[in-house]
Amino acid sequence: MMMKTIGHNLNLDVNKALTNFPPKVKIPKPITTWKRKNVWFDLEELKSKNKLESVTISAFGFGVSAALSFSIFFHAPAALAQSLTVAFPVSRAPEVNAVQRTLVEAWGLIRETFVDPTFNHQDWDMKLQQTMVEMFPLNSADAAYTKISGMLSTLGDPFTRIISPKEYQGFRIGSDGNLQGVGLFINVEPRTGRLVVLSCIEKSPASRAGIHQGDEIVEINGERLDGIDSEGAAQRLRGNAGTTVTVKVRDSSKSSYIREVNLPREYIKLSPISSAIIPHKSSEGQVIKTGYVKLSTFSQSAAEDMQNAIQEMKNQGVHSYILDLRNNPGGLVKAGLDVAQLWLDGDETLVNTIDRDGNMSPINMINGHAITHDPLVVIVNEGSASASEILAGALHDNGRAILVGNKTFGKGKIQSVTQLHDGSALFVTVAKYVSPALHAIDQVGITPDVQCTTEMLNSPKELSTKDKTSILSLEADSCIMVAEHELDMESKGTVS
DSSP: OEEEOOTTOHHHHHHHHGGGSOTTSOOOOOOSEEEETTEEEEHHHHHHHHTOSEEEEEEEEETTEEEEEEEEEEOOSTTEEEEEEEEEEEOSSHHHHHHHHHHHHHHHHHHHHOSOTTTTTSOHHHHHHHHHHHHTTOOOHHHHHHHHHHHHHTTSOTTSEEEOHHHHHHHHHHHHOEEEEOOEEEEEOTTTOOEEEEEEOTTSHHHHTTOOTTOEEEEETTEEOTTOOHHHHHHHHOOOBTBEEEEEEEOSSOTTOEEEEEEEOEEEEOOSEEEEEEEEEOTTSOEEEEEEEEEOOBOTTHHHHHHHHHHHHHHTTOOEEEEEOTTOOOBOHHHHHHHHTTTOOBTOEEEEEEOTTSOEEEEEOSSBOOSOOSOEEEEEOTTOOTHHHHHHHHHHHTTSOEEEESOOOOOOEEEEEEEOTTSOEEEEEEEEEEOTTOOBOTTTOOOOSEEOOOOBSSOOOOOOTTOHHHHHHHHTBHHHHHHHHHHHHHHTTOOO
16 A cells, blocks of 8 residues: 655554554554564664665564564655555564564565566565564574575575675675785695695785795684684684784694794785786787786775776886786676776766666766776686676777677676675675677676687796796786787787
């Protein structure tokens, strides 16, 4: 039904919302928070996070258990709001009770923003009640979260999902590009179960202390690490900048030598960019410097880091570029758009979005100024997805770059990410997108101008502008060889 609301008059909304309940039910006084077994449902938080016009909750008898009644008023034009009232049993298990609140948050966000307004041709309001009933007899939060995941799976969209607080912390580290810790990448060695160092971030506390790839982390703050996975160990190493952590390390070159190191925690910047300058001879015998940039993910620092890398290579006499997006799964869409603007001028369209009502809107640059107009080749493959495809499409359709490689993944959907009250996060697909030239991407992908194989004469290694072995490895990459050929042809004016 449609009903008129007067501002945020909670008393009026409660009384009207409860008129459909059985007349014998005793209605308590209107309340803005409801408490049961020390679990609080804060309505103002629900309203702000779920963008609800007003939310009211009351408790009443429900057989041998308690129940919640939600009357939720969604935004609508002309001061009208659609009203929905649902009732469901409240779990006696406090941890399950808390997850019920998370369920309401997730359900509300999806109801307002999910790209498919039919919710995969199902009654989304009924789905909430059904999931609440299924959650009622459960005894653990993990089981309750499984029910939420099951509810989301019925939408038929694998990208709309919920992740745990621990998983979201890892996501934020990757997208923010910053963490507070000692600068170690560690992993469990599968044969021995030992925690070994994969790499150290340059100039980090771990690097300055002389910890190297292959070293074993034996203890952290006096605690043995037997049976601890890499994420558990990483959490022990992280901490507020300015604090310290004591680590016992077994030297990889001297297995009997264990030393204790006191490491200060600092702000660590994780750059998604690695780069190198590849010198090669053109068909005319001239030595040409090509700037190679590998972008591994679209974090918040991606555009700034790329701008710095390009400027540094320009200063060293680079006059053509290869941007490698192979196996880049995406990340922050805004970061992809920011990177595109480093290469384009004017008011070009970067991507077109299509909302849940089928309305298409272009996202255009405003008075853009590229930092270089030198020839550019972008390399993609089947692992290039999402923001990688947006970037590749923007550069290709605007005539800025030649695409080399293999057809991309084909993920033409955009997700919003919202942190929920318990630290978990909800990813919701809110729009689809097509390239500037209106080429569909979702489940189709982008086909490059020039195909290449994936053969390598040497195993690829971590890139460094000072690592000659890596330069040799790059020169042995067949796709880079094809890219260099295209740049050479473009410099002669034979490629438009």
